Amino acid sequence: MSWNTFGRVLRYTSWGESHGPALGAVVDGCPPGLALSEADIQPFLDARRPGQSKFTTQRREPDQVKILSGTFEGKTTGTPISLMIENVDQRSKDYSEVAKAYRPGHADYAYEAKYGIRDYRGGGRSSARETAARVAAGAVARLVIPEVTITAYVAEIGGDAVDPANFDAAEIGNNPFFCPDAKAAKRWEALVDEARLAGSSLGAVVECVASGVPAGWGAPIYAKLDADLAAAMMGINAVKAVEIGAGFGAARLSGEENADEMRPGEDGPEFLSNKAGGIAGGISTGQPVVCRVAFKPTSSILTPRETITSEGEATEISTKGRHDPCVGIRGTPVVAAMMALVLADHKLLHRAQCG
Amino acid sequence: MSWNTFGRVLRYTSWGESHGPALGAVVDGCPPGLALSEADIQPFLDARRPGQSKFTTQRREPDQVKILSGTFEGKTTGTPISLMIENVDQRSKDYSEVAKAYRPGHADYAYEAKYGIRDYRGGGRSSARETAARVAAGAVARLVIPEVTITAYVAEIGGDAVDPANFDAAEIGNNPFFCPDAKAAKRWEALVDEARLAGSSLGAVVECVASGVPAGWGAPIYAKLDADLAAAMMGINAVKAVEIGAGFGAARLSGEENADEMRPGEDGPEFLSNKAGGIAGGISTGQPVVCRVAFKPTSSILTPRETITSEGEATEISTKGRHDPCVGIRGTPVVAAMMALVLADHKLLHRAQCG
């Protein structure tokens, strides 16, 4: 099956391949009357854009978004918003080897097994270029939830984690790693460069915090806020794990330690901790919504790996194209976008049922 | 919002509260002609049933399932299968305190904030009793995927993990912990009993492996097999984290280490490792589908915790009802059921598009 629509009442449908003429997203269900122009979307795409440092792929894509429908005189009309990003820097010649054999760890083999046909150029539909559509759609979703502030950053690369004591949100935009710890960012320069030069790649952990989410968003039992977030994050290219709040750590706490005790506060309850990551019973509690997302290392690496050809013969492959040595880095704006999309959808869903 | 339907073409809708007359699930989209009677469902419910050892809640529920529709002469007809389980051992008197104040870590406050009304008896709809409906529905889903074998077990309780060297699938049914390591099971007896007697509770990690899944199931981009699994697992009561394959560990591997190299095999490719957990690009690869799920410790504990009343006053609460000292244990059959439901749905979805 193919299922390229995300969301329940605020929905978006993405399309496009790495080496086709363009990619895009259609955002449907957006409230009317919101001010929206390309300028509201472009900064988020710019943050995700490749080729901005030696630590990301050297493919040069301006990723200029065009709004093709859904606005009138600078405002959303409530009709579907079609966003398009043209592909500019495709180089199909790089991919001849991928046409013949499957990259281990990549989606090549699975797509072939499923569909019996595969656009191998740049990974086709399985390329992380698709996440540009998510980021564009996420920028629209942000307009739906002005009360929410979303912060995403890389917390760990190749096992080297930031020091929470050094956390400084202002640092996130100051380095090519979305790193909130200036010292870690310094270390990562060497770490990522080393992997890049070695023809290897690194994994990463991205954290995302949404503050300002009021208590009450979420749709139990089967569209819980955390369940929808888990799907949203796990569906990002290269993601292999998702935690909410204390996550796996919660499995090692006692009931007393894990309880987020409450005291009366100025505006509703005050919580003494946030092990729950802002979600209980699938519903937001009013605390910040916190999730952690694990990205595997890029599958496309220069180091040769054993594999098979599409005819089933043994061979070796080394991927020579332009690739991110650590996909988790550019995954950061994508994580933030998915957070925005899930929250905006749940805001509208909550309003539907509870007014 | 309230969203009590799960799945895309094989869908089920669950209903019921902890202390209502009954709970149930309506399974829709099931292929016709499958042999189905209560006897196909009951063993799975029995595995999840409370009151079977001192390590689980002492609530006595026979959890007898009745099939109210969807079969004829012992076979599914393709019409919706209504499954009902009557509640027998509700004791509403136990819950007077919960009516007045919110249990920290529990869904009490979030439900109240969302709906402005809350069935506090036994947690109402947020009770883990709802998972009986999942297990019943999962038993039907298993009939749809006879080619798949699903094994779920507890891998860790309160930070004490099984030793992979001791893994013995035959042990899982031999102890009250679904533990595949006889030595760990022995240790857990003391561990869980201690927590129980101390009025505390423990978290757990559950692992689930589905073998026999052919390559090609999954629906990219927004209903990827791993994304749907993540939602399915994260939506289970008390779950806070989900990993596929190497999960967070993948974020610490190099690209070479993480690549699941392939060799030609008897029936399609042979993989030299399974870091991917059987899923690449959201599509099954033919390897076992592997996931790990973290359960937080039970929120309802005897140890008093600070909280607020529904009027917003400061108070303390200790939950005196009958509760599982470790919800992860009985969560194990639920994890297996959700795995079955996701896989069965994707088998049918794949068939829809690819024949």
Add this chain to the structure above:
Amino acid sequence: MSWNTFGRVLRYTSWGESHGPALGAVVDGCPPGLALSEADIQPFLDARRPGQSKFTTQRREPDQVKILSGTFEGKTTGTPISLMIENVDQRSKDYSEVAKAYRPGHADYAYEAKYGIRDYRGGGRSSARETAARVAAGAVARLVIPEVTITAYVAEIGGDAVDPANFDAAEIGNNPFFCPDAKAAKRWEALVDEARLAGSSLGAVVECVASGVPAGWGAPIYAKLDADLAAAMMGINAVKAVEIGAGFGAARLSGEENADEMRPGEDGPEFLSNKAGGIAGGISTGQPVVCRVAFKPTSSILTPRETITSEGEATEISTKGRHDPCVGIRGTPVVAAMMALVLADHKLLHRAQCG
């Protein structure tokens, strides 16, 4: 495929066969805090109940509804509302002939062709008994739209139409035909009785008017209010046509005649006519929503008809069970229920997007 859920945010899932132990509906997404008890539902079921006159089937079903979940202390909690109606008067012996051969015009053959298995007792899932679940769910939907008044009535039986000049809403409940014209009701007594005694059956046209619907409900382009109504009505057993407003008549009007001219009114615009039936562009205009629905004559008739057996042999069949001589009559409360379900869903959908 089997698809037993209706609606988008206010959704209900129905289940059950004519001769199973029970049938029911699970209503999901209902706003919390609405007063709801069986007494709010039963009158609508009573209106649809069989065996109340000689003009409907003689099957005796009390159709007592039970609420199994979703309410607490007499109010909806926002969780799924499970409604169950037990079948009491099944007589399977009546159906032996139907087991062997297909009733012309009935769903027998189509179900067999689709599923390869068929619960032939009373038509199984294709029985109009399923509409009891719709009526029960519709009663819940009405609570969501207290601003709306829904009136449904039979406008025509066997080609004999009411005279609009005689229309009296108060008459609808005074005769066994939901007929708003006392004179027509008198004529229909003879007409329907004649058909019944002749072992024949008659078709009918039902009209339904919903007043009080504010302007703005509807979800263009593919969930327009009229498109959803058309699906809702066409999906009722035996329905073969649906009109909104002037319907087929609009195809014979000039643009000038069809234009519903507007004048300024006390509360928004005043329309000089309602050819549109209260819907333009898929969105309600504030005028009454009007639809007309055609029911074919009951397929189960005593008069022998040529058919084939399930082995494909030629035979004749005459259906001896207890059947409505005119299914359109008892279809009237069903039409009203579907109107309520569509409008309630769209009220919530509108609130989701537009606040």
Add this chain to the structure above:
Amino acid sequence: MSWNTFGRVLRYTSWGESHGPALGAVVDGCPPGLALSEADIQPFLDARRPGQSKFTTQRREPDQVKILSGTFEGKTTGTPISLMIENVDQRSKDYSEVAKAYRPGHADYAYEAKYGIRDYRGGGRSSARETAARVAAGAVARLVIPEVTITAYVAEIGGDAVDPANFDAAEIGNNPFFCPDAKAAKRWEALVDEARLAGSSLGAVVECVASGVPAGWGAPIYAKLDADLAAAMMGINAVKAVEIGAGFGAARLSGEENADEMRPGEDGPEFLSNKAGGIAGGISTGQPVVCRVAFKPTSSILTPRETITSEGEATEISTKGRHDPCVGIRGTPVVAAMMALVLADHKLLHRAQCG
């Protein structure tokens, strides 16, 4: 709400306004491996294209479709197919009057009431230009159901019907009316021209027949084949009524007359009539699927009509833009496209459940 996606497993999402830069559709869930190029789609768009005779709007739109994604080397890959049609001949100056007042019978007022903002240029999203996206998507759907032949034609304009005795499918393409009766086509020339010159407009009835549909497609109870068709057709701009098979006529038949008797045939049963229009119990019977659709006269007419301004003041309006004197004519390829989309979706749905 806004809901611009149609279908269940074969889904498409349309976007675009009359006077925006482009419009389009994203077709998702299409089986892989089907030969597809622009040449497969263009002929259907050409049939719907405006400006080809004096009997349709004089807007000149080449309606050239571009495939932006979802194919590789001329074949579908199973990923979303993005189709785009650029708008060429917008003349916004024509619409100044519509900006200020609502056209009676048009969606102007309803959109304003719903969204509080309205792209009045050419009707914005409510323009029949949106149906180009349906036609393009429908062309893809046809590739999914090569076993089916779809024929659509105008059966009646302004109350003047074709004579079934003159029916000649070969005539449909020979006149500007999609008329299968050469004599009627002749009469309609005068009829439509007269309406056009008078600044008026006419309604029409379109019939559509799909032959080759095997028995078994359809998804009871709430996604019946006829229910989905009814929604598909009623959702087309200007449609006010839908009939399946005998439709309203069935309400005037006796049970004997309405029964489609069966005899054993070469390949399955042979039906002696097709009052059911090829659908029973929401499932196809193997007979041709037949529906009739009523189009109201175009709302945009030159003759002045009473209306109100957006400030609520009384005024008169006459619409001077370029409009179809009879929208039903160009609605014919749209009806055929919606038939294809519904059938293709149900073919895949059926395969999902029943293999």
